[in-house]
Amino acid sequence: MNFKGKSWKYGDNVNTDEIIPARYLNTSDPKELAEHCMEDIDASFAKCVKKGDIIVAQENFGCGSSREHAPISIKEAGVSCIIANTFARIFYRNAINIGLPILECKEAVKDADKGDILEVDLSAGTISNLTKNKFYKSSPFPEFIQDLISAGGLMKWVSKSI
């Protein structure tokens, strides 16, 4: 899977309350959630994000609540991929389970600025910063997780297994 898009850069500990505030959790409609995506950290995000754009963040992205509404709102907003130094554990598995690609790569994060054009090859685990003309390699997913992703997410995998 390949993605190309503009980078949205954030810092450490971007949390689920910022990604999708609880005041909107009385619904689970992805479209409604996407309208408020990242609202409490970047009010311009939901209005300006374009299909294929990539979120870049530093340590512990997605910390806090288990709410799957967070990766759902990001995916529905059109984001193709998230690159961070590290992800919070529940966000990490939620993203994999719903088929939102994520990569851990400190070097790519360090160099990327907001607006840089990034290209990601998920199966190879490679990232190119086309604006800066730099190339990076991240660790590939373990085989079991690659199976989940290639099945189209956890529920597709479950559906096949029963």
Next chain:
Amino acid sequence: MGMTITEKILAAHVRKKQEAMPLVFPGELIEANLDFILGNDITAPIAISEFESVEKEKGRELDVFDKERVALVPDHFTPNKDVKSAEQCKILRDFSRKKTIKYYFEIGEMGVEHALLPEQGLVLPGDCIIGADSHTCTYGALGAFSTGVGSTDLAAAMIRGKAWFKVPETIKFVYKGMLNTWVCGKDLILYTIGDIGVDGALYKSMEFCGDVISGLTMPDRFTMCNMAIEAGGKNGIIEPDEKTLNYIKNTAKRDYKVYKSDSDAKYADIREYDVSKIKPQVSFPHLPSNTKPASEADNIQIDQVVIGSCTNGRLQDLEIAAGILKGHKIHPYIRLIILPATQKIYADAMKMGLFDIFLESGGIISTPTCGPCLGGHMGVLAEGERCVSTTNRNFVGRMGHVKSEVYLASPAVAAASAIKGRITDPEEIKIK
């Protein structure tokens, strides 16, 4: 090689045909059988929709893997705050009836899930548990492996009774020394998170031990494990002892098994704390790790105090708060909200006369709900307002307006602060 309690529990829940008691290793990806799973009115509607999408794909109705091992607890927006939340809760109610799920809790029997399920004897030592709520790690206080997941994991678990895990490395936290007056489990965990940071235990298990932990009550142990997630931890866990077994002896709904770490178990890190150096703590905005002693807060005026939640809404917490508030009036500029975490705690607190103390001091008493903790309802903050809260998170906008502030503290610090109208060490209050 020895194993930690977390590794032993996970090993016991993995089927490996070649060995009676298989080994598991940190970093290994496993599929574990689950003893209990749960969801709430925020997370379960998505899980139910995913469950039904599999039914649609298969063209047949599916049962949940075990009707007595699933709990659905509508505790965040109940009594329903608006039409949308009523619709969300109805999804849980309808699904529970259709699938004849035994542990659906309607208001009147409902409580804040992580206080309710241990109280009901539904989560037990040695269990492997997932819940679609990040504070599911609370049940580690009973010696269970218990971790928060999202809705899709819950959906898959409702069908198969299994979940995938990466076996975590464990950090051992050893607490020694004599606790200072007013210092409780909340102060210990806030201090620990302050020490290691909000990602200090990322992807890892947090094992709490030492003489101080043995001396803690069960409510204090629940509080500590509850906040493991605030350090990024996969689970928090405490080896079961006599207090644990006493806690469950009249309520356990199933058999259980006690596991303990081997003396030669391997740890990623061991951290020791001399608790005699720890004073009542406060986490300043906007991270649980921004901790300092309450006595060092420099005249921080507040508008609201919340005492409740899955972290500190148990009977012991209300007793401590009442002990400080007795005979005092809260500051005229303060709104004090007390939330007994379950219907039983509510009834017990009322019978003990705690409600008289809260009401006479100027506080209000709410039905059990998670509402204010996450800025949902029953105590949302306006722009610029500050709250001292016994809840677990103080991220930007957590309890309301993006420019409001939450300060995390124990029930003692919260009650003392309600009297003074500013962040206060309980030592400042004259006990009547």
